[in-house]
Amino acid sequence: MFSLLRSMWLVFLHMFHKRDTYQYPEQKAPLPARWRGRIALTRDPDGEERCVGCYLCAAACPVDCISLQATEDEHGRRYPEFFRINFSRCIFCGFCEEACPTYAIQLLPDFEMAEYNRQNLVYEKHDLLIPSQGKYPGYNYYKVAGLAIKNKDKGEAEQEEPPVDIKSLLP
Amino acid sequence: MPIINIDNIPYEVKEGKNLLEACLSLGLNLPYFCWHPALGSVGACRQCAVKIFKDEQDTRGKLMMACMEPVKDGMRLSVNDSDAVAFRGHVIGWLMTNHPHDCAVCDEGGSCHLQDMTVMTGHAYRDYHFSKRTYRNQHLGPFINHEMNRCIQCYRCVRFYKDFAGGKDLDVFAAHNHVYFGRQQDGTLENEFSGNLVEVCPTGVFTDKTLKQHYTRKWDLTTAPSICQGCGLGCNIIAGERYGSLRQITNRYNGAVNGYFLCDRGRYGYEFVNSKDRIREPLVVHAPDDKANGLPVLQHVRNRMKPGKVIGIGSPRASVESNYVLKELVGENNFYLGIGEIEHELIRLMLKLLKEGPVRAASMQEAAAADAVVILGEDLTNTAPMLALSVRQAVRRMPVDHAISSIHMPAWQDAAVREAVQENKGPLFILHVVETKLDEVATGAYHTAPDNIARIAFAVSHLLDGTLPEVTGMSDEGKQAAATIAAALRGAKRPLVIAGYGGGSEQVIRAAANLAWALKQQGADAMLSFTVPECNSMGLEMLGGLRLESAVDAVLNGSAETVLILENDLYRRLDLHTANQFFGHCKEVIVLDHLHNATTERANIVLPVGTFAEADGTLVNNEGRAQRFLQVFNPQGAIQESWRWLLQLGDICGHTHLRSLLHYDDLLKAIAAKYPVFIGIDTLTPPADFRIAGQKIPREPHRYSGRTAMQANVNVSEPKPAEDGDTALSFTMEGYRGEPPSSVIPFFWAPGWNSVQSVNKYQVETGGPLHGGNPGKRLLEPNPNGPTKFYTNIPDPFIPVGGHLLLVPLYHIFGSEELSIHTPGIAQRMPAPYIMLHSEDARRFQVAAGHLLYFMDNGHQYALPVVINDTLQKGAAGIPVGLPHMQVAEAPQLVKI
Ligand code: SF4
Ligand code: SF4
Ligand code: SF4
Numbered sequence A: 001m002f003s004l005l006r007s008m009w010l011v012f013l014h015m016f017h018k019r020d021t022y023q024y025p026e027q028k029a030p031l032p033a034r035w036r037g038r039i040a041l042t043r044d045p046d047g048e049e050r051c052v053g054c055y056l057c058a059a060a061c062p063v064d065c066i067s068l069q070a071t072e073d074e075h076g077r078r079y080p081e082f083f084r085i086n087f088s089r090c091i092f093c094g095f096c097e098e099a100c101p102t103y104a105i106q107l108l109p110d111f112e113m114a115e116y117n118r119q120n121l122v123y124e125k126h127d128l129l130i131p132s133q134g135k136y137p138g139y140n141y142y143k144v145a146g147l148a149i150k151n152k153d154k155g156e157a158e159q160e161e162p163p164v165d166i167k168s169l170l171p
Numbered sequence B: 001m002p003i004i005n006i007d008n009i010p011y012e013v014k015e016g017k018n019l020l021e022a023c024l025s026l027g028l029n030l031p032y033f034c035w036h037p038a039l040g041s042v043g044a045c046r047q048c049a050v051k052i053f054k055d056e057q058d059t060r061g062k063l064m065m066a067c068m069e070p071v072k073d074g075m076r077l078s079v080n081d082s083d084a085v086a087f088r089g090h091v092i093g094w095l096m097t098n099h100p101h102d103c104a105v106c107d108e109g110g111s112c113h114l115q116d117m118t119v120m121t122g123h124a125y126r127d128y129h130f131s132k133r134t135y136r137n138q139h140l141g142p143f144i145n146h147e148m149n150r151c152i153q154c155y156r157c158v159r160f161y162k163d164f165a166g167g168k169d170l171d172v173f174a175a176h177n178h179v180y181f182g183r184q185q186d187g188t189l190e191n192e193f194s195g196n197l198v199e200v201c202p203t204g205v206f207t208d209k210t211l212k213q214h215y216t217r218k219w220d221l222t223t224a225p226s227i228c229q230g231c232g233l234g235c236n237i238i239a240g241e242r243y244g245s246l247r248q249i250t251n252r253y254n255g256a257v258n259g260y261f262l263c264d265r266g267r268y269g270y271e272f273v274n275s276k277d278r279i280r281e282p283l284v285v286h287a288p289d290d291k292a293n294g295l296p297v298l299q300h301v302r303n304r305m306k307p308g309k310v311i312g313i314g315s316p317r318a319s320v321e322s323n324y325v326l327k328e329l330v331g332e333n334n335f336y337l338g339i340g341e342i343e344h345e346l347i348r349l350m351l352k353l354l355k356e357g358p359v360r361a362a363s364m365q366e367a368a369a370a371d372a373v374v375i376l377g378e379d380l381t382n383t384a385p386m387l388a389l390s391v392r393q394a395v396r397r398m399p400v401d402h403a404i405s406s407i408h409m410p411a412w413q414d415a416a417v418r419e420a421v422q423e424n425k426g427p428l429f430i431l432h433v434v435e436t437k438l439d440e441v442a443t444g445a446y447h448t449a450p451d452n453i454a455r456i457a458f459a460v461s462h463l464l465d466g467t468l469p470e471v472t473g474m475s476d477e478g479k480q481a482a483a484t485i486a487a488a489l490r491g492a493k494r495p496l497v498i499a500g501y502g503g504g505s506e507q508v509i510r511a512a513a514n515l516a517w518a519l520k521q522q523g524a525d526a527m528l529s530f531t532v533p534e535c536n537s538m539g540l541e542m543l544g545g546l547r548l549e550s551a552v553d554a555v556l557n558g559s560a561e562t563v564l565i566l567e568n569d570l571y572r573r574l575d576l577h578t579a580n581q582f583f584g585h586c587k588e589v590i591v592l593d594h595l596h597n598a599t600t601e602r603a604n605i606v607l608p609v610g611t612f613a614e615a616d617g618t619l620v621n622n623e624g625r626a627q628r629f630l631q632v633f634n635p636q637g638a639i640q641e642s643w644r645w646l647l648q649l650g651d652i653c654g655h656t657h658l659r660s661l662l663h664y665d666d667l668l669k670a671i672a673a674k675y676p677v678f679i680g681i682d683t684l685t686p687p688a689d690f691r692i693a694g695q696k697i698p699r700e701p702h703r704y705s706g707r708t709a710m711q712a713n714v715n716v717s718e719p720k721p722a723e724d725g726d727t728a729l730s731f732t733m734e735g736y737r738g739e740p741p742s743s744v745i746p747f748f749w750a751p752g753w754n755s756v757q758s759v760n761k762y763q764v765e766t767g768g769p770l771h772g773g774n775p776g777k778r779l780l781e782p783n784p785n786g787p788t789k790f791y792t793n794i795p796d797p798f799i800p801v802g803g804h805l806l807l808v809p810l811y812h813i814f815g816s817e818e819l820s821i822h823t824p825g826i827a828q829r830m831p832a833p834y835i836m837l838h839s840e841d842a843r844r845f846q847v848a849a850g851h852l853l854y855f856m857d858n859g860h861q862y863a864l865p866v867v868i869n870d871t872l873q874k875g876a877a878g879i880p881v882g883l884p885h886m887q888v889a890e891a892p893q894l895v896k897i
């Protein structure tokens, strides 16, 4: 009996609290940086595409709504030839972001993606690629990977020794 | 059988194995790198440590490498012992110290044995924080990509390439922690089996360069069990597709056929499937007054088929099913085998010898176990590449057996056995018109004309069995050769005689059979192996039909007007002159093929048909083994299997028998019912209604990605997935997740084993047959009790004729096969047309290397640049077969220069 009255009292008190309802769309809700919304492909500190086309996001996606094709430029740098997300299927679980070894794919605090035509929810690479590093500034996968690309030869990555001279007889 | 206790559980294991093999065969997970079921153990990687206990009282035990310890009855060991687990974790930690942070950009990723083993040992975080060693890579040609940073120094690559495949240009260089696996300098890897490095290397050092052009992870491929179309051996392959194009060929283990390996023609020759020359829609060329516009294409075909005037030309590169339906459609008397005269006679003879003779056709694995080999008139590396690899194993058989008995080492102790064997070779004799690559491992190699080869073989038979006719008028050299060969063969328990289409001589085939039969009569377990040119040459010959030359006659004399040509470019079968004449006289030419070629250019109607990747079908290999290939993916356009087009044609033509064949299984049953030789062809794979736990077998792994996005650019609503009404496989990832029957394994995968090494989980024992038996069925068995009719007709010796040369065919692994040359990498390695002469003949005709030599054949002039080779028989001229832009000249034949 007492708890019943106490609950009613607490509910009554709420009438005098500050309102939690946002008058959307006039008023926007503040979203934390980790909020899982619109997916973007970010760029590395050099402004290059971060995605290396490893297919891990696609494999992690529980609804299989990511598809891409990896390719590489003449210097051996890998990137996606196409990259497609079908947002009409995406459940914004963030698994792709967790799987991504390069911080390329990121879920951003933005959910305003509604469309009248479902076909418009199919995003291609040019819709996804943003000129920003997103939530993880500073990381550059190719600086830690062993692959040689333009302007980064073998032995020039972080914590790498210069290439072995296999003709050397020194111990 | 010995009993061993693993973690206190007793298991019965096979004698003579090592502990690693025993554990893997029992289905236990024990990590390893340097051991390979076909290469044996060397104990180099230290990854397979287990703890071995002296007896029940021993609680300390000692760490040992499982791959180096033989199985002993009553022994006790522990795989899960904490010391062993920690040791293995440390080993992989050390192997990883220099490993690059590459998985995301590594083509091995997702099918990487190193990834799998790292996960298996639980080494999740690196504890090495210093700098990493790096290497420069090499350009290794069009097939193999090199990324040396990823190497873990397991030495598998050189052990395969040098020791197993006989390659010379891959080695290990430098010392201590700088060892480098590569070539002495940049350049194409020359060995014909280099592609296997991709699967042998447990890391991403060597990866498939053609896959890189359209890179797809293993988990994203739609795959199906298939059969290589590259030659007549019928190696088992897995073909994988993504986004409508074929992406990769990998080995499909078959313990009786190709084992763990493939040749480079087979592995890389798939790109014709994606060629821009593919025919994707039916083409109808209208005569000006043809009003039939708008009719379905099959109506057009029917309208052009005048009763009684239609003939069909089959093909050795089309399936048994397609050839059968064509034969039924046009009638037995109007069905012609689409192969040249010489080829037809040779294969007919081989088939007869294998069916009626007492000696069995050797499978490739049996060939590898032979202890003496005689090759008559074949350059195996170029005509039947994987058989050459078997022969390379066979020459080791005698010395290995000897070493095993003298040093008391099991065969899997690879390093010790190789040390004991040194360069010793068992008997291998090669008789060919010119030097061959296998000569380097031969006890004796003799270069002489086909007739002389036959004579030497007859002479050997005579020496083995005095009742067989003697060869008179032999040269001293020939006598010497025959005596050496006979002496070597006398001691052999499992001798193998190889001959085939490469020599182009019936005499050689007969002599080979004689020799094998004589050996059999001497009590040896003799084997015969005949090579055939194309993937279904044997199947076509078993089906039977009239010769192609009579088809030409029928058209020229007007008794036939409409020709249905099944997957066959007649310009590769007939000389230019005859082919032009033939097509000039045909009223209607209807071609079913998958690539545009000279024949489709002469067609009035072209029907687009599926390649092996888009069709189901059966091929019969050189051994007489029927094997099924299953469709990988649903093609775009109007492409369908040849047999389906022809069944539909039969339907609209009112053909009662063809009309009754509603399903693929009906077709198979009809073939088996009509031709006793094909009995069993209908049970090669489970029928279409086969289900395990109510489910089909999925072609896609459970991690297959992108289903709801890959076609979303076309339409956001996903189309209904394609259905496969013909087989027990589904085109999707839904279905039974366990192990399918061995004949329909679309990919090898087991929990924790993503790489190709997972095949261990599908075998009865490592390196043994697949669960449920190796797929395929031998249709030809010898006639053990039948009378052996030895050939007694010995050819006359070859004598060079003044002003003439004997044209002999020379084959090239890269170039002689029609479809594989559509792969740019293979085209790049193809030789330019040439004519090969002995330097004395060159002097006789006053030409030097590089000069053009002119000769006439059947009204056609040939001009070919001269290549000099002094191992060639004098008076003979070698011409390459099958190269594009190389006119067809009949070989062997004598031509005037
Ligand atoms: S996981 Fe990251 S790097 Fe890999 S394909 Fe996806 S977005 Fe690209
Ligand atoms: S070899 Fe294996 S572990 Fe190494 S980078 Fe490639 S995928 Fe990763
Ligand atoms: S290249 Fe591959 S196979 Fe060769 S030693 Fe290195 S890891 Fe082993």
Ligand code: SF4
Pocket: B228, B229, B230, B231, B232, B233, B234, B235, B258, B262, B263, B264, B265, B266, B267, B384, B385, B386, B387
């Ligand atoms: S040996 Fe013949 S069947 Fe085997 S992989 Fe090579 S081409 Fe294909």
Ligand code: FES
Pocket: B020, B031, B032, B033, B034, B035, B042, B043, B044, B045, B046, B047, B048, B049, B065, B066, B067, B068
């Ligand atoms: S597999 Fe046993 S030491 Fe390498």
